[in-house]
Structure formats: structure tokens, C-alpha cells
Amino acid sequence: MREVDIIGVGMTPFGKHVNTPFIELGGVPVLEVIKNAGIKPSEIQVAFCSYALAGQLFGVAVAGQSILWQAGINKIPVVNIENACTSGSSAFHLAWSMVAGGVYDTALVVGVEKMVVPNFGLISSGDTELDTLEGLVTPASFAIRASRYMEQHGATPAQLAQVAVKNRYHASLNPYAQFRDAITIDDVLNSPMICDPLTKLSCCPNADGAAAVILCSAEKSARYTSKPVRVAASVLVTGNYENPLELVPWETDFRACRLGYEQAGLGPEDVDVAECHDAFTIAEILHYEAMGFCPVGEGARLLESGETTLGGKIPVNPSGGLLSKGHPVGATAVAQLVEGVWQLRGEAGKRQVENAQVFLAHCMGGDKDGDTRSCTINILKI
Amino acid sequence: MREVDIIGVGMTPFGKHVNTPFIELGGVPVLEVIKNAGIKPSEIQVAFCSYALAGQLFGVAVAGQSILWQAGINKIPVVNIENACTSGSSAFHLAWSMVAGGVYDTALVVGVEKMVVPNFGLISSGDTELDTLEGLVTPASFAIRASRYMEQHGATPAQLAQVAVKNRYHASLNPYAQFRDAITIDDVLNSPMICDPLTKLSCCPNADGAAAVILCSAEKSARYTSKPVRVAASVLVTGNYENPLELVPWETDFRACRLGYEQAGLGPEDVDVAECHDAFTIAEILHYEAMGFCPVGEGARLLESGETTLGGKIPVNPSGGLLSKGHPVGATAVAQLVEGVWQLRGEAGKRQVENAQVFLAHCMGGDKDGDTRSCTINILKI
Numbered sequence: 167m168r169e170v171d172i173i174g175v176g177m178t179p180f181g182k183h184v185n186t187p188f189i190e191l192g193g194v195p196v197l198e199v200i201k202n203a204g205i206k207p208s209e210i211q212v213a214f215c216s217y218a219l220a221g222q223l224f225g226v227a228v229a230g231q232s233i234l235w236q237a238g239i240n241k242i243p244v245v246n247i248e249n250a251c252t253s254g255s256s257a258f259h260l261a262w263s264m265v266a267g268g269v270y271d272t273a274l275v276v277g278v279e280k281m282v283v284p285n286f287g288l289i290s291s292g293d294t295e296l297d298t299l300e301g302l303v304t305p306a307s308f309a310i311r312a313s314r315y316m317e318q319h320g321a322t323p324a325q326l327a328q329v330a331v332k333n334r335y336h337a338s339l340n341p342y343a344q345f346r347d348a349i350t351i352d353d354v355l356n357s358p359m360i361c362d363p364l365t366k367l368s369c370c371p372n373a374d375g376a377a378a379v380i381l382c383s384a385e386k387s388a389r390y391t392s393k394p395v396r397v398a399a400s401v402l403v404t405g406n407y408e409n410p411l412e413l414v415p416w417e418t419d420f421r422a423c424r425l426g427y428e429q430a431g432l433g434p435e436d437v438d439v440a441e442c443h444d445a446f447t448i449a450e451i452l453h454y455e456a457m458g459f460c461p462v463g464e465g466a467r468l469l470e471s472g473e474t475t476l477g478g479k480i481p482v483n484p485s486g487g488l489l490s491k492g493h494p495v496g497a498t499a500v501a502q503l504v505e506g507v508w509q510l511r512g513e514a515g516k517r518q519v520e521n522a523q524v525f526l527a528h529c530m531g532g533d534k535d536g537d538t539r540s541c542t543i544n545i546l547k548i
Numbered sequence: 549m550r551e552v553d554i555i556g557v558g559m560t561p562f563g564k565h566v567n568t569p570f571i572e573l574g575g576v577p578v579l580e581v582i583k584n585a586g587i588k589p590s591e592i593q594v595a596f597c598s599y600a601l602a603g604q605l606f607g608v609a610v611a612g613q614s615i616l617w618q619a620g621i622n623k624i625p626v627v628n629i630e631n632a633c634t635s636g637s638s639a640f641h642l643a644w645s646m647v648a649g650g651v652y653d654t655a656l657v658v659g660v661e662k663m664v665v666p667n668f669g670l671i672s673s674g675d676t677e678l679d680t681l682e683g684l685v686t687p688a689s690f691a692i693r694a695s696r697y698m699e700q701h702g703a704t705p706a707q708l709a710q711v712a713v714k715n716r717y718h719a720s721l722n723p724y725a726q727f728r729d730a731i732t733i734d735d736v737l738n739s740p741m742i743c744d745p746l747t748k749l750s751c752c753p754n755a756d757g758a759a760a761v762i763l764c765s766a767e768k769s770a771r772y773t774s775k776p777v778r779v780a781a782s783v784l785v786t787g788n789y790e791n792p793l794e795l796v797p798w799e800t801d802f803r804a805c806r807l808g809y810e811q812a813g814l815g816p817e818d819v820d821v822a823e824c825h826d827a828f829t830i831a832e833i834l835h836y837e838a839m840g841f842c843p844v845g846e847g848a849r850l851l852e853s854g855e856t857t858l859g860g861k862i863p864v865n866p867s868g869g870l871l872s873k874g875h876p877v878g879a880t881a882v883a884q885l886v887e888g889v890w891q892l893r894g895e896a897g898k899r900q901v902e903n904a905q906v907f908l909a910h911c912m913g914g915d916k917d918g919d920t921r922s923c924t925i926n927i928l929k930i
Contacts, residue, residue, distance in 0.1 A: 167651070221603030221630070228632040228914035231786050231921040241803070243784040244922065245638045248603070248628045250610040256627045260642060267649020269549070402625040404613050421623070532610035539613040540626065 167266045169384035171394035172546065174203025175504040177377035180491040181344040182282045184374070188226050192217075192233035192278035195378035199274065200237055203380040204390045207238040210380070211270040214261050215246050216253035216277040217496035223283060233276060251443060251531025252402070253277060254377070254499030255542035259402040261381050262544075266400075271383045277501070278376035279494035305369055305446065307533050309361040312448035314414050316363070321451070321466035323363050327354035328466075329447035330367050330489050332475050337486025339476070339517035342501075344373050344492040354447075368447040373492025377500035379507070393511050398524070399429035399545040405537035418541045419456035419530060426543030427458070432524060434458030437480060437545075439509050439519040441502040442528040444487040453528055454482065476517060484509065484517045499529040503544060510548040523548055549648045551766035553776035554928065556585025557886040559759035562873040563726040564664045566756070570608050574599075574615035574660035577760035581656065582619055585762040586772045589620040592762070593652040596643050597628050598635035598659040599878035605665060615658060633825060633913025635659060636759070636881035637784070637924035643763050644782040644926075653765045659883070660758035661876035687751055687828065689915050691743035694830035696796050698745070703833070703848035705745050709736035710848075711829035712749050712871050714857050719868025721858070721899035724883075726755050726874040736829075750829040755874025759882035761889070777889050780906070781811035781927040787919035800923045801838035801912060808925030809840070814906060816840030819862060819927075821891050821901040823884040824910040826869040835910055836864065858899060866891065866899045881911040885926060892930040905930055 176198025215230025249256035254277035261273035337343035357366040387394040444450035451465035460468040474482040485505040506525035508514045532539030558580025597612025631638035636659035643655035719725035739748040769776040826832035833847035842850040856864040867887040888907035890896045914921030
């Protein structure tokens with residue numbers, strides 16, 4: 167397997183792009199990433215496009231080909247990917263595999279979603295046949311985990327709320343985030359209840375958005391950039407579904423992180439900055455433990471210590487995370503990687519983590535039998 | 549790049565599976581392919597699931613993980629693929645790339661679709677923003693090609709109809725095909741007009757169905773089967789969209805075939821049997837020319853000569869093709885490969901092509917600007 171670099175990134179601000187059609191929205195970061203990487207459209211050898219809801223919402227299909235053609239990319243293999251919240255990182259994993267395996271030298275990944283539509287409602291938890299009908303929509307499944315975690319480890323609603331407060335503070339420093347006004351713990355606790363104990367501000371909002379990256383075999387990346395970012399690990403796993411009654415933690419989450427660290431030859435202590443899938447406040451706390459930033463049961467206390475806030479030992483979600491940026495499903499996991507590249511290149515502006523050299527992106531999605539269907543870990547370094 | 553074999557296949561009959569839920573339908577060929585390959589579920593290292601319409605029709609998402617879990621496959625990377633009619637062959641191409649590139653040794657591909665639903669209506673041509681609104685649904689775009697081809701090359705409606713007659717004859721020998729009763733040229737010409745000159749029997753019907761294959765690096769395939777089928781070429785290309793006014797032929801179609809033959813080190817004269825994307829009668833005639841079975845403009849005459857009928861020099865669509873089997877979009881291109889494996893193994897029953905040693909599968913899908921968005925060529929040999 168060959169070493170692989172990210173040589174360019176691009177993204178739209180996340181938020182409302184109501185008047186931009188889906189295909190055009192996807193084209194914005196493609197044009198940007200080509201410029202950012204200093205590559206010609208004709209030099210891209212394979213491309214992946216991720217979106218998860220556009221078929222259901224707009225009847226969109228085979229969109230990647232149309233999105234890429236706006237930037238003059240044609241003829242090459244293009245495949246459209248759907249893998250719930252990990253759609254973008256699954257596309258990235260395939261692109262990385264192709265380049266690492268020597269099938270192609272360059273690969274483009276673009277993730278896009280439009281969700282700001284009337285009467286959108288709640289997204290199902292994925293396994294729709296029975297559990298969604300019974301009420302196990304996504305906020306409910308995370309609320310069960312939150313209640314159980316609080317009972318098991320003595321965490322409080324105020325500690326959970328602190329995740330949203332921290333991430334909104336980070337978002338106040340990120341022009342790409344949708345919601346950038348500071349909030350307090352009381353704001354979170356007093357916002358409308360969605361599913362006890364998760365209030366509205368404990369849940370990530372909908373958003374429109376798109377993001378793109380270009381990968382290149384390491385031996386050729388110097389042709390394009392003086393600041394290549396190395397992919398130290400790329401891991402995609404599926405749930406094991408073997409212990410549906412164990413709601414805290416996800417085995418899959420721990421397994422993916424362990425495989426990621428093994429592949430990178432690094433440990434949690436080496437990570438300078440991370441983005442994780444904070445779809446709900448409780449999720450970020452659970453992911454701290456899977457990522458190894460603290461022992462199991464200590465996530466809420468790690469948060470309270472300030473170590474995961476900008477300026478702390480291991481800032482998590484410096485972008486503001488899903489909780490502040492919003493969660494355009496197909497774009498989210500690509501945007502995490504864009505933030506990672508900006509951090510490692512020292513281009514993250516007011517939210518820059520000083521001397522960041524190792525970045526970890528965590529994403530997961532698609533509930534099934536008390537487990538997650540898909541989980542990705544991508545570790546980048548400079 | 550390493551050599552790659554197909555070590556097992558499985559599929560459901562194509563037709564109406566109204567009472568079988570989507571996930572269960574996808575599980576049928578997965579259980580079958582594992583048995584056929586003589587492999588344990590735990591030996592599968594990566595899997596791809598293709599479906600193109602299930603999100604729009606049923607709100608289905610992240611289905612591959614649930615489909616595979618029914619066969620005890622978990623933990624491994626699973627990605628869901630959508631690429632119009634080439635969804636299944638795009639998934640196959642990714643699986644082949646992964647194994648050929650040495651990323652994994654074994655890979656499973658399952659394609660599934662349910663389309664027999666009330667009020668399904670016509671599928672859009674894909675580029676929905678303007679052309680579908682103006683009436684350029686898929687049958688219309690093929691009808692334009694049919695009219696133009698007849699005018700340019702002197703083909704007749706009866707010659708076009710002969711494609712449906714031939715493929716229905718083939719289907720009469722295939723228990724997996726949906727429609728198996730013989731039809732005549734008059735039946736085709738007198739069936740209800742869909743879009744002049746294409747009548748109802750000139751268009752492929754809807755269907756439910758699923759199909760699966762397992763790939764393995766050639767050096768390890770002998771562990772599983774005494775009849776491995778070698779992948780001599782796997783090509784996936786996207787349209788060039790550079791000549792929208794040239795409606796006959798598709799440049800993309802010719803380019804994909806040329807690349808396939810180059811990769812295989814073979815020519816059209818080496819192909820013993822082929823399956824092509826006969827979504828409409830005119831399509832098969834055009835594909836003959838792209839596949840190099842006759843010069844441009846000679847497709848209708850090749851058909852009339854009987855050489856593409858079972859018993860002829862180069863039988864095309866011995867399975868009955870999309871015109872007789874139906875076209876469950878995400879499953880279609882995987883089912884083509886299943887037919888190819890059966891033919892090369894000598895397991896095709898009454899429709900067996902004698903001494904078949906080289907098989908070509910052609911698929912395309914997703915109109916855009918008078919071109920096709922995606923085209924795949926997979927060449928198999930034994």
C-alpha cells in the first residue's frame with residue numbers, strides 16, 4: 167500500500183442555500199478544491215460523490231457526474247455513495263483505498279446535501295421496518311443513551327449541555343458555521359425538549375452544504391502543493407450488532423478508533439485536534455471515551471476540565487461541530503476532513519490549534535439493533 | 549495490479565416479489581452466493597450494495613449493512629452505491645479495483661431493487677432540472693435515437709422489434725426471467741405506443757430482484773472453487789458531454805468498449821457471448837456497434853442475420869435481457885455478471901452457449917446532454 171496525501175480542500179459555508187440547486191451547490195467546492203490543489207480537472211483520475219437524502223427529498227440521482235461536469239471533469243470513473251452520516255468519509259475511504267492500492271494516482275471526493283426544506287421532519291434511525299414505527303427515531307435512540315450514561319456514570323444534564331456551549335463558542339470563530347452566537351448552559355437546558363434529556367440545542371440542526379477534497383499518491387503530491395497532508399490512517403467499519411442491549415458504549419466506535427490508531431502507529435496522546443460526530447451532545451462525550459481521550463465514564467469530566475475546548479490539551483470540534491455547523495448528511499464527514507487540513511496547514515484562522523500536527527476525524531451513522539451501521543476514523547498528519 | 553476471479557454467484561428470479569421486504573429480498577442472493585462460493589461469511593473482507601431507487605420509493609437508506617447482516621456478515625467495510633443503471637457494475641468495479649489493488653483479498657457485491665409498486669410512473673432521465681420537465685423522460689430520449697438511427701441507416705420498425713422477439717425467445721429458456729412467453733414482431737409493433745417508434749414491448753418492464761457475486765484474488769480462488777471465472781477487464785467511464793447534438797451513437801459507449809478490450813487484450817472477435825443494456829430495442833442494436841460486433845450502421849442487419857440469437861456466432865442477451873427479465877435498476881448489472889458466470893461455467897441450462905470462454909457485460913445509465921453519465925464494460929473469461 168502506498169502513502170497518500172490530501173493536496174487540496176474546498177467547502178461552502180454550512181447553512182441555508184435555499185436558492186442554490188443541489189447540483190450547483192455541489193459544484194461550488196469542486197471548483198474551489200481544484201484551484202486549492204493547483205491541479206487541472208483533466209488530471210483527476212477517479213471521483214466519488216456522497217449524498218444520503220437527496221434521492222428521498224428531491225428525486226436526485228446520479229448527481230456526481232453532473233456536479234463534476236460543472237468543473238470540466240468528465241470521462242473518468244465517477245461513483246455516487248450513500249452511507250448515512252458516514253457517506254462522505256466512506257467516499258473518502260474508497261478514494262484513499264484506490265490511491266493507496268495503486269489503482270489511481272489522484273482522486274476527488276465531494277459531499278453535498280440540501281436539507282433546509284419545508285416539513286422536513288425527523289430523519290428515521292435507518293432501520294425503518296419496526297423501530298422507527300415504534301418511535302425509535304434518531305433523537306430517541308440518543309436520548310436513551312444519554313439517560314443510561316447519566317445513570318451509570320453520574321453525569322448531569324448541565325454537563326451534557328456544556329458540549330453545545332463549547333462547540334458554539336468554537337463556531338463563533340468559524341465563518342463556515344451556521345450558528346455562531348454564543349449560548350449558555352441555561353440556554354441549552356431551557357430550549358424546547360425534543361426527547362428527554364435532549365433539548366433542541368442538544369441536537370444538531372439541519373443544513374445545506376458541500377465540501378470536497380483531492381487525494382494524491384504521496385510520491386506525486388509535491389507536483390501540486392508544498393503543504394501536503396498525509397493520510398496516516400483510513401478505517402471504515404460496520405457494526406457487529408451482537409450486543410443490542412448494551413446501549414452504552416458502542417463497541418463499533420471503540421473498534422474503529424483502535425484500528426485507526428493501529429494503522430497510523432499513533433495513540434490518543436499523539437492527537438492534537440479532533441472532529442467527532444456530535445450529532446447530539448451525549449454523542450461527543452461518548453466519542454471522547456472511544457477515541458481514548460479519557461477512560462470510560464470520564465467523558466463529562468474531561469469536557470468540564472476544559473481540555474477539549476480551544477486552548478485545552480485536545481480541542482474537539484474546533485469547527486463548531488455538527489451542533490453548530492449543522493449536519494448536511496452527505497457533506498458532513500468531508501467537511502470534518504477539510505477542517506482537519508486547515509488546522510494542520512495552520513489556516514484555521516481564529517480557531518487555529520497551535521502547532522497542530524496530528525488530526526483525527528471520527529464519524530458514524532445509521533442505527534441498527536442498538537449499534538451503529540457504519541463508523542469511520544481518518545487520521546491526518548503533517 | 550493483481551488478477552481477480554469471481555468465485556460465486558447468486559440471484560433471485562426477476563419479477564414480482566411484492567410480499568418480500570427490500571432488505572429480505574437483498575438477503576436472498578447473499579445467502580446463495582456464500583454457499584455457491586463455498587466461503588464463510590467471516591472470510592468476506594469488504595462489501596458493496598447497489599440500489600438506485602429505493603431511497604425515492606421506500607425511504608430506504610444504509611441498506612447494505614442490514615442486508616448483509618442477515619447472512620452473518622458484519623464488522624467489515626460496507627458501502628452503498630448509486631449509479632443509475634450501472635449501480636451494480638459500478639459496485640463490481642469498485643470491488644474489483646480493491647482486490648486488484650491488493651487492498652482486500654475477497655469482496656462481495658449485492659445489487660437489489662424493488663420497483664413493482666402502485667403508480668410508479670416513468671423514471672426520469674436523471675438530469676431532472678430542465679429536460680425531464682420538458683418531456684425528455686427516458687423512453688423519449690431513446691425514441692429520438694431510434695428515429696434518427698432508422699433515418700440514418702435505413703433500419704425499420706420491424707427490425708427494431710426483432711430485438712424484443714429474440715430476447716423473449718432467450719427468456720423462454722431462462723427460469724430467472726420475468727416474461728417467458730414467445731412474442732412475434734407483430735405483437736411488438738401492435739403493443740401500445742409509449743413514445744414513437746417505441747411500443748410497450750420495445751421497452752424493458754419494471755421488476756423486483758436481487759443478485760450477488762463474490763470476487764477473490766486469483767492466487768487464493770482455488771481455496772474456494774474449482775471453476776474460478778477470471779475478470780479479464782473491468783472498466784467504468786463517465787460521459788464526455790462534448791457533442792450533445794450527436795444523438796447516434798454514444799461516444800461513451802464506444803470508448804468504454806475500446807478500453808475494455810484493451811485491458812483484456814482481446815477483441816470483439818474473441819467474445820463468445822454478451823449481455824448488454826437493452827433497456828429499449830434500439831439500445832441493443834446501437835450496443836452491437838459499440839461492442840464491435842458489426843460496423844456502425846449494420847446493427848439491425850446483424851440482428852436479422854440471426855448471429856446474435858442463441859446458436860449464432862455471438863449470442864447477445866441469452867438471459868432474455870432487460871426486455872424480458874425486467875430492470876430492477878440496482879440489481880440489473882450484477883445479474884448480467886451472474887449470467888456470464890453461469891455461461892462460462894457451462895451452467896446456463898437450455899440457454900447455454902456452447903463452449904463459451906469469453907463473456908462481455910455492457911451496462912450504461914443516466915442520460916445527460918444527449919450522452920450517458922455512466923458506462924461499464926466487464927469482460928470475463930474461463
